[in-house]
Amino acid sequence: MIITQNMLKKWINIPENILEVTNQKIIEVESFEALNSSTNLVVGKVLTCQAHPNSDHLNITTVDLGDRIENIVCGAPNVAKDQYVIVAQVGSVLPGDFKIKKSVIRGQESAGMICSLKELGIDESLIPDDFSDGIYNFNQPKEIGSPALEALSLEGWTMTLGLTPNRGDLLSVLGFALDLGSLTNQSVKIPTFNIKEINKENKVKVEIKSKGCLRYYAREFSDLKIKESPWWLKSALLAHDIKPINNVVDISNYVLIEYGTPLHMFDQDKVKTDHIVVRDAKHKENVVTLDEVKRVLNSDDVVITNGSEVIAIGGVMGLENSMIDNNTTRVILEAALFDPKRIAKTSKRLNLKSDASLRFERGIDENRVLLGLERASELLIELADAKVSKGIVEVISKKQNRPEIKVDKNYFNESLGIEIKEKELLTYFKNYNYEVLVQDNNYIITPPTYRLDLEIDADILEEVSRMYGLNQIPTLKHLSQTNGYLTPKQKLTRSFRHELADMGLNEIISYTLVEEKDVYRYLHIGDPVSVLMPLSEDKKTLRQSLAHGLLQTISYNQKRQQEAVNVYEIGHVFAKGIEKTHLGIAMSGQWHKSFWQKEGIKTDFYVLKGILDKLTQQIGVDLKYVASSSHDKLHPYRQADIVLNDQVIGYIGQVHPNEQKALDMNQTYILEVDFEDILAVDTTVEFQAISKYPNISRDLAIVVDQKVSAQALKDLIAQTVKKQLTSIHVFDVYEGSHIQEGKKSIAFSLVFNDVSKTLETEEVDKMMKKITSRLSYEYQAEVRK
Secondary structure, three states: OEEEHHHHOOOOOOOOOHHHHHHHHOOOEEEEEEOOOOOOEEEEEEEEEEEOOOOOOOEEEEEEOOOOEEEEEEOOOOOOOOOEEEEEOOOOEEOOOEEOOOEEEOOEEEOOEEOOOHHHOOOHHHOOHHHOOOOOEEOOOOOOOOEHHHHOOOOOEEEEEOOOOOOHHHOOHHHHHHHHHHHHOOOOOOOOOOOOEEEEEOOOEEEEOOOOEEEEEEEEEEOOOOOOOOHHHHHHHHHOOOOOOOHHHHHHHHHHHHHOOOEEEEEHHHHOOOEEEEEEOOOOEEEEEOOOOEEEEOOOOEEEEOOOOEEEEOOOEEEHHHOOOOOOOOEEEEEEEEOHHHHHHHHHHOOOOOHHHHHHHHOOOHHHHHHHHHHHHHHHHHHHOOEEEEOOEEEEOOOOOOOOEEEEOOHHHHHHOOOOOHHHHHHHHHHOOOEEEEOOOEEEEEOOOOOOOOOOHHHHHHHHHHHHOHHHOOOOOOOOOOOOOOOHHHHHHHHHHHHHHHOOOEEOOOOOEEOHHHOOOOOOOOOOOEOOOOOOHHHOEEOOOOHHHHHHHHHHHHOOOOOOEEEEEEEEEEEOOEEEEEEEEEEEOEEEEEOOOOEEEEOOHHHHHHHHHHHHHOOOOOOEEEEOOOOOOEEEEEEEEEEEOOEEEEEEEEEOHHHHHHOOOOOEEEEEEEHHHHHHOOOOOOOOOOOOOOOEEEEEEEEEEOOOOHHHHHHHHHHHOOOOEEEEEEEEEEOOOOOOOOEEEEEEEEEEOOOOOOOOHHHHHHHHHHHHHHHHHHHOOEEOO
16 A cells, blocks of 8 residues: 555644654555655746757757746657646756756757656556656646646655555555554544535435445436546556546545545446346356456356346446446446455456455445545546435445454553553553443453454454554563473484485475366375465465475476476375375486586486485385386386385386476476375384404396396395395396396395304305295296306
């Protein structure tokens, strides 16, 4: 919300330290600056305007500046004699640090510049069409030599408030003035309006058939004249980043800024009837809004109709079929109050944000709706020569309930650690327009109607701390009788993070919400859980896999010429009644690169497997990898299930080429495991003295069927001689000549040791024979000589 000095001073005396006061006791200020940074601008009158002798597009003007007359060369096509214009004198500084100097332009002296609105720093998109391609000139005589910024209503400061969702009352100049007045002990006088009506009854009839509309006011105007708004109104809109259109539309926008009350004006001739019906939209009802976009509605939306045809989406935006245009002479003015939840839902689903919907979503004081209608009526009479029919149509379906909040008298002091006397506290409440009933031990507090966010005692506590001054509340050390510590699981998780970082991986934290259709893309752990009112459709459903964020991160980086991307995440996945912690790792490109040797280690299946094994084996967790083809987003021949204690806890493999292409990334490998299953394993480390007896190594090469996995063979060997076998590794797999078709040769390196004695050769021979016998029996293995 933007607050300008020009508009605020009409309501209240502004303290000199307004920035400090606002920041400390009202709301955070995002920016505070001069409304226009131009210096030394004056109003000038063009006395003469002649074509430049050495140019076909320049003009030589003489301009009266009040205390002198200057020659100024001007290139604007609309400059003319007798215009009252804005002149930047020699020495003036315009936005962008543009300094005006005396110069010679094609042989003619020029002492100053006649300014356009663009040169004053006003955004091109906001400049009225009449002045978009030339200088600005006043449509009425101004005092020559007077400050131009004052004549333009662009003097003073502008302040942008960083509003929080609960402070909807600050979405208007009046709302800010009320809060500032409470803080500075000033009264804000709410005006009353004496609208002169003609002797003609208001024929409009209103019927509310939707629970989404709480109240509706309508007034009827005739003989309007659509014309240009006066500059004071235009400048107010420009300061709030709103482009002036015409007097009728501009009045609606101005009242929105001033009172925070959204209004809507219908061309009565286009409405075709005097009967206004507010109802729920029909399922898949089609409309075209003022932004010329076709919208599809549903029964959650509130619509304004003429009894049969929709003419506006309630609280959000009007439609083309009833919009004000240059031929409009009769208007129905709407001031309504809608259910905030309904408007928020409609606005988000249609992806249609408007100034009106923003205010309705956060709640509007029901007492201010009629006030906004009256203010707009006054301006329509003043600026559009409108004639007002007698009477206001009023329909109220539901009134806002003001909560009565019961608070213990000691609650504020005990919670804030300060001492506020009851007299001081009651003064706060009076200044801020609270109604308070004092009981023996409690206060019964009723907030003002414009503070719809105050519902419970904690809300009042926050307000009291603001009134007292957050900077005056002492900061105390939290005294604890126990020292904090990490649980074993937290320690293990931290050590995993450190280990992964040491191995060159970067941790990411990705969105937990994904598009609904993609929730089962990589894993299916249960029924999906979706957000009822998502901010966008691609962030709607809770993820069931970490792969979404990992692969999107790789894709994002590689699209920006970062080829080597190695990332991991330890995060939560969700399903109905399920919340688990997973570990995910994704790697693409080089894992390590040696600039000196011009080579490195490129990521593949075994690099990724090795990283996971290094993490788990150091805590005594031995994982197994079983070839699989069940993961359709992984390469069918380069994937495996990760198994712990005969239970599948995850997957590992290369991302399917089609998936890589869809995500626009290079060859990528990924794994994901249920981290809780790993943490659940008893990781107590048992220390054992190093054997003082020598190891004996043997190599064993066997020929088996191609379908037999090396892991199965390793398991059988370990089971056969587990007491004396200290390690076993595969060092060769061979298929080809000298090996029968359909067979393969696998070579193992075995290391034997006995902690109680030196193993004899004969003992090792017996163990090797035992191994080969079992392999032959179980897998028809043949020992290669």
